[in-house]
Amino acid sequence: MATTSTRKALGKDLIRLAGSRAVFTAPEDLYAFQSDATHYFARNIPDAVVLPEDTDAASAVLAYAYEHEIPVTPRGAGSGLSGGCTPVAGGIVLDTKRLNRILGINRGNMTARVQAGVVLEDFHRAVEKQGLFYPPDPQSMSVCTLGGNVATRAGGPRAVKYGTTGNYVLGVEAVLADGSVIQAGSDCVKQSVGYDLTHLFTGSEGTLGLVTRVSVRLLPKPTHRRTALVVCETPDQAAQVVSGIIAAGAVPAMLEYVPQAALSLMNSIIRPPVAAQGEAYLLMELDGTEARVAEEAEILRSMALDLGAEEVRIVEDEREAATYWKARSRLYPMILTMAKKVISEDVTVPRDRIPEFVRAVAEISGRLGILIGLGGHAGDGNMHPTILFTDLSPEMEQKAEAAIEDIVKKGLELGGTISGEHGIGLHKSRFLEWELGRAQLTAMKRIKAALDPKGIMNPGKLWT
Amino acid sequence: MGKASGKYQGMRLEDLAEAMVKCSHCAFCQAACPVFKEDLLETHMPRARMEIIGVSLLDRELSPTRRVREIVDRCLLCSSCTHTCPANVPVDDVVAAARNRLGAKSGKNPFVRLGRKKFMESRGLSGMYAAVGRSVRNRGLLPDELPPIAREPLSLAFAPGEQPHESPRRARAAYFAGCATNAGYTDTGRDVLDVLARNGVEAVLVPELVCCGMPAFAEGDFAYAARLAEKNVEALSRIEADALVCDCTSCAYMFARKIPALLGPDHPLAEKAAALAAKTAEVTDYLARLGLSAELGTLAETYTYHVPCHAKFSETLAEAPRELLTRIPGLTLIEMDQPDACCGAGGGFFLGHRDLSMAIREKKLSDIGQTGASAVATQCPSCRGFLSAPLAGKTRVVHPVTILARSMRRA
Numbered sequence: 001m002a003t004t005s006t007r008k009a010l011g012k013d014l015i016r017l018a019g020s021r022a023v024f025t026a027p028e029d030l031y032a033f034q035s036d037a038t039h040y041f042a043r044n045i046p047d048a049v050v051l052p053e054d055t056d057a058a059s060a061v062l063a064y065a066y067e068h069e070i071p072v073t074p075r076g077a078g079s080g081l082s083g084g085c086t087p088v089a090g091g092i093v094l095d096t097k098r099l100n101r102i103l104g105i106n107r108g109n110m111t112a113r114v115q116a117g118v119v120l121e122d123f124h125r126a127v128e129k130q131g132l133f134y135p136p137d138p139q140s141m142s143v144c145t146l147g148g149n150v151a152t153r154a155g156g157p158r159a160v161k162y163g164t165t166g167n168y169v170l171g172v173e174a175v176l177a178d179g180s181v182i183q184a185g186s187d188c189v190k191q192s193v194g195y196d197l198t199h200l201f202t203g204s205e206g207t208l209g210l211v212t213r214v215s216v217r218l219l220p221k222p223t224h225r226r227t228a229l230v231v232c233e234t235p236d237q238a239a240q241v242v243s244g245i246i247a248a249g250a251v252p253a254m255l256e257y258v259p260q261a262a263l264s265l266m267n268s269i270i271r272p273p274v275a276a277q278g279e280a281y282l283l284m285e286l287d288g289t290e291a292r293v294a295e296e297a298e299i300l301r302s303m304a305l306d307l308g309a310e311e312v313r314i315v316e317d318e319r320e321a322a323t324y325w326k327a328r329s330r331l332y333p334m335i336l337t338m339a340k341k342v343i344s345e346d347v348t349v350p351r352d353r354i355p356e357f358v359r360a361v362a363e364i365s366g367r368l369g370i371l372i373g374l375g376g377h378a379g380d381g382n383m384h385p386t387i388l389f390t391d392l393s394p395e396m397e398q399k400a401e402a403a404i405e406d407i408v409k410k411g412l413e414l415g416g417t418i419s420g421e422h423g424i425g426l427h428k429s430r431f432l433e434w435e436l437g438r439a440q441l442t443a444m445k446r447i448k449a450a451l452d453p454k455g456i457m458n459p460g461k462l463w464t
Numbered sequence: 465m466g467k468a469s470g471k472y473q474g475m476r477l478e479d480l481a482e483a484m485v486k487c488s489h490c491a492f493c494q495a496a497c498p499v500f501k502e503d504l505l506e507t508h509m510p511r512a513r514m515e516i517i518g519v520s521l522l523d524r525e526l527s528p529t530r531r532v533r534e535i536v537d538r539c540l541l542c543s544s545c546t547h548t549c550p551a552n553v554p555v556d557d558v559v560a561a562a563r564n565r566l567g568a569k570s571g572k573n574p575f576v577r578l579g580r581k582k583f584m585e586s587r588g589l590s591g592m593y594a595a596v597g598r599s600v601r602n603r604g605l606l607p608d609e610l611p612p613i614a615r616e617p618l619s620l621a622f623a624p625g626e627q628p629h630e631s632p633r634r635a636r637a638a639y640f641a642g643c644a645t646n647a648g649y650t651d652t653g654r655d656v657l658d659v660l661a662r663n664g665v666e667a668v669l670v671p672e673l674v675c676c677g678m679p680a681f682a683e684g685d686f687a688y689a690a691r692l693a694e695k696n697v698e699a700l701s702r703i704e705a706d707a708l709v710c711d712c713t714s715c716a717y718m719f720a721r722k723i724p725a726l727l728g729p730d731h732p733l734a735e736k737a738a739a740l741a742a743k744t745a746e747v748t749d750y751l752a753r754l755g756l757s758a759e760l761g762t763l764a765e766t767y768t769y770h771v772p773c774h775a776k777f778s779e780t781l782a783e784a785p786r787e788l789l790t791r792i793p794g795l796t797l798i799e800m801d802q803p804d805a806c807c808g809a810g811g812g813f814f815l816g817h818r819d820l821s822m823a824i825r826e827k828k829l830s831d832i833g834q835t836g837a838s839a840v841a842t843q844c845p846s847c848r849g850f851l852s853a854p855l856a857g858k859t860r861v862v863h864p865v866t867i868l869a870r871s872m873r874r875a
Contacts, residue, residue, distance in 0.1 A: 024505070024507070027526060028516060028526065028531040028532055028535060029505070029507045029531070031507075031516055031519060031526075032505075032507040032511075032512030032515065032516075035489055036491075037488070037489050039488075051504065051505065077491055077494060078491055078506060079490070079491035079494075095506070097504040097505075097506075098504050100504070117504075119495075121495070140490075140491070140492070142492060142494075143491050143492060143494040330492075330550045332490070333488050333490035333492060333551060334550045334551070336488030336550075336551065337486050337488060337551040337552075342488075
């Protein structure tokens with residue numbers, strides 16, 4: 001960490017480049033930038049925070065940092081779960097929140113251009129006003145930014161039918177480590193021009209440069225939506241229902257697996273609360289035309305009941321349905337309040353391997369004698385085994401580490417991936433090679449070295 | 465202030481530390497904070513405010529510098545973060561307790577001190593103080609956004625005790641007129657009494673009431689807020705009533721939530737404060753629950769409803785005026801974009817943070833304008849004053865109870 005005097009000198013230089021409104025170097029201000037939505041990765045305060053209001057300012061700051069070899073950590077809302085935006089090496093936090101203009105929504109072309117700091121919910125509202133639809137929603141849309149979504153390839157419950165952020169990104173403007181600016185991709189749905197740098201930056205977690213602008217494709221807004229809750233006797237049965245209904249041709253827009261304990265928490269928001277009589281629940285939203293929604297609801301009802309589900313409840317009242325989804329989006333923060341420390345995993349397996357994965361997590365939990373909750377976006381196989389710490393002892397930490405390792409190994413064994421949507425950041429870097437293999441990891445490191453030879457961009461993330 | 469002790473036992477920063485560590489860092493409070501949304505600086509979001517309060521006032525890792533004070537002061541105390549927090553961290557209490565720890569800021573100037581004391585102890589200016597206030601105001605020396613100074617406060621215009629009402633009597637309620645209503649927007653107070661009477665509610669006006677204490681609480685002057693609370697709790701507890709009805713959402717929030725927490729469970733008045741809290745309701749919330757018995761006459765007018773921030777403590781409060789107003793024949797309620805977004809007033813916050821408050825207000829004014837409504841309904845007198853000034857001559861701002869009263873008088 002820099003001394004007070006070098007920090008002051010750094011501040012002066014940055015003010016010259018980005019303006020006094022954009023630069024913060026007082027320790028009182030820097031405290032806020034240590035962490036993301038996890039507190040256990042808060043290890044260091046940065047030496048300066050810069051909030052550029054345009055690409056030029058961001059470019060000037062990066063060129064300066066490159067020249068002086070100062071680490072730069074890009075930041076969106078600070079709502080991530082992998083430690084990706086934490087400034088572990090000090091240096092400059094480059095915060096995109098003031099790059100917050102929606103530059104254009106093109107109805108005819110069904111695309112939009114936004115600056116990186118636009119809040120996802122604001123963007124959803126803006127496109128929906130025009131009858132359009134941008135499906136990705138990582139369940140933090142009231143705060144998370146489009147730039148952060150692109151950097152982490154954010155997912156969320158709609159992936160089952162609509163895919164994740166990566167499926168919508170058509171182009172990015174990015175500032176490279178040395179300050180040069182590239183316009184990758186375009187507003188065209190079809191592109192076949194050289195390397196696909198757009199999607200190289202998507203999911204790059206700020207290690208290759210700073211994404212300042214994004215072009216995304218849009219869909220027509222579905223005219224009808226309906227929420228359904230399936231009450232199941234066992235987690236195994238719930239997993240069978242998931243595979244069953246999708247195989248039968250009903251693909252819900254969202255399909256969430258909610259264990260009983262989680263539903264009890266959600267009941268503090270669901271109005272009227274649900275009588276929690278089943279062991280496992282599937283919360284889903286069907287969308288499309290009125291006829292299609294009715295048809296899928298029928299498939300869902302008959303298939304779920306055939307497989308032995310206790311009840312299929314179609315929530316007709318829209319306001320009531322909204323409380324289910326609000327409760328779902330608050331579930332993770334509510335779980336966080338239940339234990340001394342909580343680690344949420346996002347191992348993803350092919351949908352048809354969910355029952356095996358559920359059984360394996362239960363086995364790991366029993367064998368190590370620790371609490372592991374398990375919910376998740378069952379529709380796309382993205383599960384969230386959640387380790388609840390009853391204390392903060394070294395033994396507990398060790399058991400949690402062992403559990404994560406076992407969970408990750410099991411996920412890979414089932415043909416899955418170590419992160420479905422949170423990204424690697426600091427959290428999963430030690431498992432990266434398990435999934436990628438030595439050769440692929442080396443290839444990635446070469447790409448990194450080519451684009452950021454001095455290694456100033458988000459050091460310590462992806463790998464150390 | 466007689467026997468009142470001003471002893472507060474709740475809300476010490478140390479006692480709140482346990483609640484503070486429940487913050488999971490989820491960041492959802494960013495979306496709730498009007499100050500953050502304007503500044504877009506994480507230091508000015510509730511999560512960071514609490515963190516800074518923790519390191520500087522509890523852990524003493526950092527000395528409480530002027531910048532710390534600034535961060536703690538740059539909060540409207542709107543309570544939106546508290547009511548958004550999935551972990552139920554009482555962030556507004558933490559900020560108020562931090563202000564308490566840092567020492568109340570105002571009160572250095574003896575004239576301001578005296579004026580403030582007189583204001584809170586007689587629920588607004590009256591007599592000589594009102595005359596002085598009016599003359600200062602007439603010379604343009606007071607911001608337009610402050611409520612007017614009435615010729616005669618409600619507490620003098622109406623005799624204390626039981627007020628007449630329609631038969632049969634359906635309920636009996638103590639009516640607490642907040643300072644801004646008692647001595648400023650007296651139309652609201654008269655309409656509360658009229659609507660209660662028409663609906664068979666026997667209103668009781670209690671003598672010896674003082675300010676609910678919210679302004680002192682917000683400044684962190686807990687001793688004074690507790691003195692005011694003790695006086696009110698004692699006076700109101702002497703009255704047999706089914707409910708304590710407030711016209712102002714912040715007074716209701718104070719009685720329903722803050723006073724019991726401030727006095728603490730071991731205070732001699734704790735039980736009485738809790739009993740009052742349980743029966744406290746804002747007037748439209750109260751009426752919506754009780755049901756209207758008076759007839760409603762036609763009002764061919766369009767309104768939009770601005771939800772005051774302090775409505776959030778009650779699950780039904782924001783819906784109550786909508787439910788009542790939409791029953792009025794001929795009346796159209798047009799929802800604005802984000803009706804529950806803050807207007808920027810924050811009680812008296814706007815007096816010390818003018819640019820910030822006005823920037824927050826800009827968005828609200830644009831949302832109001834886009835509805836095309838001819839008037840705005842809102843229960844909070846601070847919102848009313850702050851929105852009335854720029855809307856003067858174009859769009860009226862009134863308490864929803866006034867709209868109900870006019871409709872009932874037409875029936």
